[in-house]
Amino acid sequence: MNIDQIKQKLQTNIFGDKLFYYEEVDSTNARTLQLAREGAPEGTVVLTDFQKKGKGRLNRTWFAPKGENLLVSVLLRPEQEITAVQKITLAMANIVLEVLDKHLKSESKTREAHTISLKWPNDVLIDHKKVAGILSESILKEKHIEALVIGFGINLNTPVKQMPDEIKATTISLIDILGKPVNRERFLCELLLLLEKHYTSLERSNYKNVVKQWKKHCPDIGQKIIITTPGGQETGTFQDINKFGYLVYQTDDGIRKELNAGEIRKA
Amino acid sequence: MDLKQIRQLIKMVDDSKIDALEIEEESYKIKITKNRDDSKSNNKPVVMEYPIYSAQGQIPQQIQHQPPAGGTPPAETKATPTAKETDQDSSENLYEVRSPMVGTFYRAPAPDADPYVEVGDSIAVGQTLCIVEAMKLMNEIESEVGGKIRKVLVENAQPVEYNQVLFLVEKT
DSSP: OOHHHHHHHOOOSSTTTSEEEESSBSOHHHHHHHHHHTTOOTTOEEEESOBTTOBOGGGOBOOOOTTTSEEEEEEEOOOSOHHHHTTHHHHHHHHHHHHHHHHHHHHOTTGGGOOEEEETTTEEEETTEEEEEEEEEEEEETTEEEEEEEEEEEOOSOOGGGSOHHHHTTBOOHHHHHSSOOOHHHHHHHHHHHHHHHHHHHHHHTTOSHHHHHHTTOTTTTSEEEEEETTEEEEEEEEEEOTTSOEEEEETTSOEEEESSOEEEEO | OOHHHHHHHHHHHHHSSOOEEEEEOSSOEEEEEEOOSOTTTOOOEEEEEEOOOOSSSOOOOOOOOOOOSSSOOOGGGGSOOOHHHHHHHHHHTEEEEEOSSSEEEESSSSTTSOOSOOTTOEEOTTOEEEEEEETTEEEEEEOSSOEEEEEEOSOTTEEEOTTOEEEEEEEO
């Protein structure tokens, strides 16, 4: 990563004002949480070229070869209540989708040939394959948010053919679409700029329009899905996202349920 | 809740021997307490109402009864404490750590990791006790108090409700 180039291009007011770059780090989220505990301000950004323990949900690993993709975490300190703020995970997916869309529009003549969509709660897909993962972690004291860290892993320059076999069928990278490398510094600056703009309005509007916006890009509503939680697995029909951001589905037995934490995939 | 209902509640508390009433519903939380400083002349209730953002449809109504601070105490409290009262005394020292949201409760940072805390562990203010996950947001819950873990009330990877008690901590 060329940090000088980032500092030159960055048009934000506070996001990235404090920017920490590590050639290697255990995980950008873990490092950002540590900085948060040491009193780092909102908008602190942690960037790396390689994560030694890049993580996904429930300690899954995040694959990213050195120096090819975007691995970045941002520290937020929201003022609103956690039950409203938790929808931020959906909002972040909306933002990544917007950045990808802008990038494809400016860099590809075939933008219309590709679909960018969302999978609950916050995977971003191009042509139904995962291009970005977002893992958010917070520190709560009672109901007060001390810190909220959003970690983004975005596949930019690692072509699918170089990905591990087990994820090849379900993963995609921007380079596969564009046929040329993505300028990571520019992509990051676009992401941070949109993040700052939207986060300010999210906090002001108490996360009001997040669900409505998110639903516009989810093709799974109305579809059969398989739901996996620590309690087991079941199939049902994806019906809606409720105002809290939960996935509403109807089981094959006709029971209406709300999913707050878990995984879904197409049946 | 409208003003008329609040007035009725105030009167109810005023006329009763309880000195605090707390009700929590989806869209509001109300707390009425009697003034304890001057129990003889100015024992009027104080009302506080503030909105809460609940993450679920139904929240059980909570009414807390506390022993009256002023006026004539019930006769038996003058006598030697009974076993029941001793329990009450120790429970006053117990702090309830509650879930700030609907979600899934995890006792450890990862499926193969050791739990953050076990029963009997001494904990400090700010120490992480557990994770509650909601919508791929992993929330580390820190302790507000220092003390000793007396009970862990939820099994690992179980769903939890808003305000559900997760731990009992004996305060030091």
